[in-house]
Amino acid sequence: EVQLVQSGAEVKKPGESLKISCKGSGYSFTSYWIGWVRQMPGKGLEWMGIIYPGDSDTTYSPSFQGQITISADKSISTAYLQWSSLKASDTAMYFCARPTTYSSSSFALDYWGQGTQVTVSS
Amino acid sequence: SSELTQDPAVSVALGQTVRITCQGDSLRNYYAGWYQQKPGQAPVVVIYGKNNRPSGIPDRFSGSTSGNTASLTITGAQAEDEADYYCNSRDSNGYHHYFFGSGTKVTVL
Numbered sequence: 001e002v003q004l005v006q007s008g009a010e011v012k013k014p015g016e017s018l019k020i021s022c023k024g025s026g027y028s029f030t031s032y033w034i035g036w037v038r039q040m041p042g043k044g045l046e047w048m049g050i051i052y053p054g055d056s057d058t059t060y061s062p063s064f065q066g067q068i069t070i071s072a073d074k075s076i077s078t079a080y081l082q083w084s085s086l087k088a089s090d091t092a093m094y095f096c097a098r099p100t101t102y103s104s105s106s107f108a109l110d111y112w113g114q115g116t117q118v119t120v121s122s
Numbered sequence: 123s124s125e126l127t128q129d130p131a132v133s134v135a136l137g138q139t140v141r142i143t144c145q146g147d148s149l150r151n152y153y154a155g156w157y158q159q160k161p162g163q164a165p166v167v168v169i170y171g172k173n174n175r176p177s178g179i180p181d182r183f184s185g186s187t188s189g190n191t192a193s194l195t196i197t198g199a200q201a202e203d204e205a206d207y208y209c210n211s212r213d214s215n216g217y218h219h220y221f222f223g224s225g226t227k228v229t230v231l
């Protein structure tokens with residue numbers, strides 16, 4: 001069974017750093033991209049970026065470029081999302097999701113983590 | 123373009139049919155994925171590709187595409203279908219750059 005299991009909720013102060021994780025199991029972790037999605041309170045889904053754990057090829061959404069770092073450790077089948085200096089506006093639920101490509105014109109984010117709530121408050 | 127446009131909200135009477143649309147240039151190259159999200163839960167894919175339903179998704183959910191517009195139809199809406207629905211596509215230049223529509227809140231009356 002494919003699973004993406006995320007790390008637990010975090011409460012941080014502005015300016016602090018943070019790294020949250022997403023552990024994949026039940027499939028070949030190095031053969032699928034993993035993306036990160038932000039959902040601010042009461043708002044919609046926003047694509048942040050994606051990594052291919054096989055070679056660490058990473059693409060960021062322009063809105064998040066320079067604000068976050070996405071990485072992966074294939075030895076433990078885990079992807080990460082990190083901030084070097086959090087802001088109150090980073091308060092949100094963060095999901096990891098795995099896209100599967102079915103054809104040249106068809107794909108789906110068919111597996112999602114359960115979400116990690118990040119709260120940044122002084 | 124990385125924009126996908128959705129209506130903010132629609133309502134449907136119990137047992138009736140509702141169609142949600144998603145417009146964007148990328149849909150000329152990629153079929154939209156459709157995701158249902160209930161409060162406090164992770165999104166779940168309900169339709170992908172031309173009109174594919176993952177295992178466990180009821181057949182009252184269907185999808186279609188015409189030009190730059192994708193549609194999700196719920197035929198015979200049930201109370202449990204009340205949720206936010208998001209469409210999703212990817213950049214047509216081949217990069218692994220994805221994006222979502224702004225979401226449609228479906229209320230079942």
